[in-house]
Amino acid sequence: MMQRKFLLAALLVSGVVLYLAGCSKQSEDKLAGSTIPCDTLNVSYSQQIVPILQSICYNCHGQGNTAGSGGINLSTYTALKVYADNGYLVGNVTHAPGYVGMPYGLPKLPDCEIFTFVAWVNQGAKNN
Template sequence: MKKFLLPMLLLVMFGCYYDSEEGLYGKPGTGCDTTVTKFSTEVKPILQSNCLTCHANSVAAGSGGGIKLQDYADVKTYADNGKLIGTISHTSGFDAMPKGGGKLTDCNILIIQTWITKGKLND
């Protein structure tokens, strides 16, 4: 019985290690934490820092081509029609956003993509 103890211990340790790595860092290997992708605390701040200078409700008509990205309902519209992810991933056929600025980091794009995949919740 004793000789089974070590392999079993290693198995248990490895199992726990794998779980916790995924829990801590989201997608393994990317270094990008996508475990929490709430609209209020993850997605909105990214839009606030990178998009609302042109797409806030008060300025959208003048500088954002009439496109508002401040409130959940408006963001969801562009998430639903594919334009949110298309523009920020610089997919051909979409206007690259942020307009005239640098592309979002891979991690920020992944967070928004994950929020969309998880059902675009207003959480």
């Protein structure tokens, strides 16, 4: 009986330690493959938004690639700003209820990229 209590207590303590070690921000970044911190303090359209668009969105929503994407072209600041202002950009990239999750048919973007889009919109979606 005493050994059973000791074993249970040891398992409980071990579980708590493993849980706390596994939930650190550093572990989360490693699991996500991120080696750079997610900086959303002053998001720049040209430095942060355009690279995400180029690597992920322009395949379907770039110049000349919009036939299968409802004709939505996000290759210019002016075009993207429309979707930033009407809420569709954030709704789509966060997979919010009532919106078509983007990228279509694929998993959500990494959290940092989602946070970057949301921060850019919340900061006024500036052309900077």
